[in-house]
Each structure stands twice: as structure tokens, then as C-alpha cells.
Amino acid sequence: MFMRMVFTVAVAGASGYAGGEMLRLLLQHPQAQIGAVTAHSNAGSTLGEHQPHLRRLADRVLQPTTPDALAGHDVVVLALPHGASGAVAAELAERDPATVVVDLGADHRLVDAADWVTYYGSEHAGTWPYGLPELLHTGEEVAAAQRAQLAGTTRIAVPGCNVTAVTLGLQPGVAAGVIEPVDVVAVLANGYSGAGKSLKPHLLASEGLGMAQPYAVGGTHRHIPEIAQNLRAAGAPEVTISFTPTLVPMSRGILATATARLVPGTDPAAVRAVWETAYADEPFVHLLPPGQWPTTAATLGANTALVQVAVDERAGRVVTVTAIDNLVKGTAGGALQSLNLALGLPETLGLPMDGVAP
Numbered sequence: 001m002f003m004r005m006v007f008t009v010a011v012a013g014a015s016g017y018a019g020g021e022m023l024r025l026l027l028q029h030p031q032a033q034i035g036a037v038t039a040h041s042n043a044g045s046t047l048g049e050h051q052p053h054l055r056r057l058a059d060r061v062l063q064p065t066t067p068d069a070l071a072g073h074d075v076v077v078l079a080l081p082h083g084a085s086g087a088v089a090a091e092l093a094e095r096d097p098a099t100v101v102v103d104l105g106a107d108h109r110l111v112d113a114a115d116w117v118t119y120y121g122s123e124h125a126g127t128w129p130y131g132l133p134e135l136l137h138t139g140e141e142v143a144a145a146q147r148a149q150l151a152g153t154t155r156i157a158v159p160g161c162n163v164t165a166v167t168l169g170l171q172p173g174v175a176a177g178v179i180e181p182v183d184v185v186a187v188l189a190n191g192y193s194g195a196g197k198s199l200k201p202h203l204l205a206s207e208g209l210g211m212a213q214p215y216a217v218g219g220t221h222r223h224i225p226e227i228a229q230n231l232r233a234a235g236a237p238e239v240t241i242s243f244t245p246t247l248v249p250m251s252r253g254i255l256a257t258a259t260a261r262l263v264p265g266t267d268p269a270a271v272r273a274v275w276e277t278a279y280a281d282e283p284f285v286h287l288l289p290p291g292q293w294p295t296t297a298a299t300l301g302a303n304t305a306l307v308q309v310a311v312d313e314r315a316g317r318v319v320t321v322t323a324i325d326n327l328v329k330g331t332a333g334g335a336l337q338s339l340n341l342a343l344g345l346p347e348t349l350g351l352p353m354d355g356v357a358p
């Protein structure tokens with residue numbers, strides 16, 4: 001719909017990590033024109049005080065996050081805490097249903113309202129088309145169904161960053177029926193930016209720089225139902241997942257190691273071809289050559305997910321390792337990729353394929 005046009009975009013939560021990364025990517029997008037930038041407690045200050053790396057927007061004044069500030073744009077990106085985007089989105093829909101609203105938070109991701117209540121403990125805001133273009137659906141070799149849902153949509157629920165990493169690692173094996181999704185174990189190393197900017201004692205550099213610390217242990221993490229939802233889309237009738245994230249001293253990045261039992265009778269030598277086929281045509285999901293392992297460093301700043309798969313024959317398990325930048329493919333990059341599809345633009349437009357190193 002905006003094929004040869006500029007689109008205007010407002011970013012709510014522009015003082016935060018996800019909002020800041022969205023702005024960084026939008027500045028590189030040839031058809032995006034940045035409109036209002038809003039915040040909450042920091043409204044009234046300049047963007048440069050919070051995002052000093054975004055030089056071209058340094059003098060922009062952050063407005064309060066109100067429907068008045070956000071209305072009148074072609075696209076609104078909500079980078080707000082959980083529970084805050086539902087009300088804002090509802091007001092925007094009343095004012096201008098044609099505005100494309102992209103929610104980086106969790107409010108509109110889950111299909112089952114009961115899952116929302118269990119893991120988030122509030123009223124469910126509703127379900128929107130899910131912003132993971134590569135999501136496999138049962139019986140398909142390519143992710144055409146998810147892309148079809150995103151084409152022309154005015155609502156996008158961007159996945160959680162941990163969810164993106166674990167889903168991309170495991171879903172080819174689920175869709176092809178070579179792994180059993182009832183005994184999945186995922187352990188993740190997570191950078192601190194995933195926790196947002198708000199101050200918490202365990203996130204102080206004096207504490208965090210010297211340790212790796214697990215959190216949300218024992219089946220409590222909010223991303224568990226979202227991962228299960230995705231693996232069910234890929235064809236798993238039932239999913240059981242043990243999920244343990246670990247904060248490690250890096251600012252960006254997720255390294256997700258997810259393992260599952262190999263379906264008995266499966267030829268271990270045939271497993272790699274399943275992942276090769278699933279991702280052969282994906283611009284942003286790269287299965288590495290045998291023997292090369294994903295690292296978070298190789299994804300920083302890029303919208304890529306690096307994936308590797310191996311079979312542990314003695315344990316009878318398939319081991320997948322996936323690296324992403326939580327703020328790019330895990331949030332803002334995945335959002336922009338989905339937004340391109342929603343606007344009828346080339347999916348890869350304006351998105352970085354190459355990272356920064358070292």
C-alpha cells in the first residue's frame with residue numbers, strides 16, 4: 001500500500017531500549033519518516049539525553065505517551081511495559097483504524113486468554129497477527145502462512161526475544177516430525193538490555209559484571225506459553241518445555257540452547273537436512289555450516305538469527321543453538337521486517353544483515 005511512499009511513524013517508549021533500537025533502524029529505512037517520539041516519566045526531556053547514539057534525533061523533545069501525541073501517523077510503534085499497550089492501542093483504533101500499530105510488548109501475542117491470565121495476571125487485551133514471518137505452520141515447508149497473515153495487516157504483535165531464539169532453533173524439527181516436543185529443555189544466556197532500562201539492584205554493573213545469574217527458574221517465565229504456542233503452530237499437538245534464562249555480563253544478545261528427544265527410528269544423518277530445507281530461502285535465518293557455532297557477537301546490530309543443529313546420539317537428543325541480538329531480530333528488527341510485509345514493501349528493506357564486530 002505504501003510501495004513508493006514515505007510512511008510516518010511515531011514511537012512510544014522512545015526513551016527505552018526497544019524504542020531506541022526501533023528509532024535506530026527506522027533512521028536507516030528509506031521510506032520511514034519519524035514523527036512523534038514519546039515517553040512516560042522522561043516526557044519533556046530531549047531524546048539525546050536518553051539515546052545519545054541517535055545523533056539525528058538528539059534535539060527531539062519527548063512528548064507524553066497520549067493518543068493525541070500518537071494520532072495522525074501511518075504507523076505507531078508501542079515500546080511500552082507489559083499491560084500498557086492494550087489501552088493505548090484501543091484508543092488509537094477508535095481514532096484511526098487504518099493506522100498500523102506495532103506492539104513490541106507482550107499484550108497481544110498470546111492466542112489463549114487463559115495463558116495471559118496465568119502468566120501476566122491481568123485482563124487479556126486480545127490477539128494480533130504474530131510478527132515472526134519465519135514461523136512455520138503445520139505441513140508447510142516454508143513460512144508462507146505467517147507472511148500471508150502479516151501482508152496488509154494493521155496490527156502486529158512482535159514476539160518476545162527469548163521466544164524468537166527458541167522457536168527458530170526448534171521449529172524445523174517439530175514441523176518435520178523428527179523431534180518430540182514433549183520433553184524440550186531450553187537454557188539461555190541473556191544480555192542485560194533484555195531487562196529494560198529500569199533500575200534494579202541485581203542489574204547494577206557492580207553486581208552483574210562479575211557473575212552469571214539465572215532468573216525465572218522453575219517454569220515461571222512468561223515466554224513459556226508463547227514458545228508452546230509457536231511449536232503447536234509448527235505441528236506439535238502437545239508441548240512441554242523446561243525453560244531457564246541466565247543473565248550473563250553482556251549488554252546485548254541471546255544464546256539459546258534448546259534440546260529435544262530425537263523421534264525413535266529417525267536417521268541421525270538425515271536431521272541436518274530438515275533445518276537446511278526450512279531455512280534455505282530465509283533472508284535473516286542462517287543455518288551455519290557444520291562445525292561452526294553461533295555466537296551472540298556475530299549477530300550484534302544485525303537482524304539475523306544464526307542457527308546450528310547437532311544430534312547427540314548417546315543421549316538420543318537433537319541439540320539446537322541459536323544466537324540473536326535481542327534488540328534487533330529479537331525486537332525492533334523483527335518488528336520492522338513484519339512492518340515491511342504489512343505495508344507491502346520488500347521484507348528486507350532497510351534492515352541490517354551484517355553486524356558489528358568485535
Ligand SMILES: NC(=O)C1=CN([C@@H]2O[C@H](COP(=O)(O)OP(=O)(O)OC[C@H]3O[C@@H](n4cnc5c(N)ncnc54)[C@H](OP(=O)(O)O)[C@@H]3O)[C@@H](O)[C@H]2O)C=CC1
Pocket residue numbers: 012013014015016017018019038039040041042043065079080081082084104105106159160161193194195196197198326327330331
Ligand atoms: N529489551 C528487550 O530486549 C526487549 C523488550 N521487549 C519489550 O519492549 C517493551 C519495552 O521494553 P524496554 O525498551 O526494554 O523497556 P525500557 O524500560 O528500556 O523502556 C520502557 C519505555 O516505556 C516507558 N514507560 C515506562 N512506564 C510506562 C507507563 N506506565 N506507561 C507508558 N510508558 C511507560 C518508558 O518511559 P520513561 O523512560 O519516560 O519512563 C520507556 O520509554 C516491553 O514490553 C518489553 O518487554 C521485547 C523484546 C525484547
Ligand SMILES: CC(=O)N[C@@H](CCC(=O)OP(=O)(O)O)C(=O)O
Pocket residue numbers: 104105106159160161162163190191192193194195196223245247
Ligand atoms: C534479560 C531479561 O530480563 N530479558 C527479558 C526479555 C524480555 C522480552 O523478550 O520481551 P518481553 O518482556 O516483551 O516478552 C526476560 O527474559 O523477561
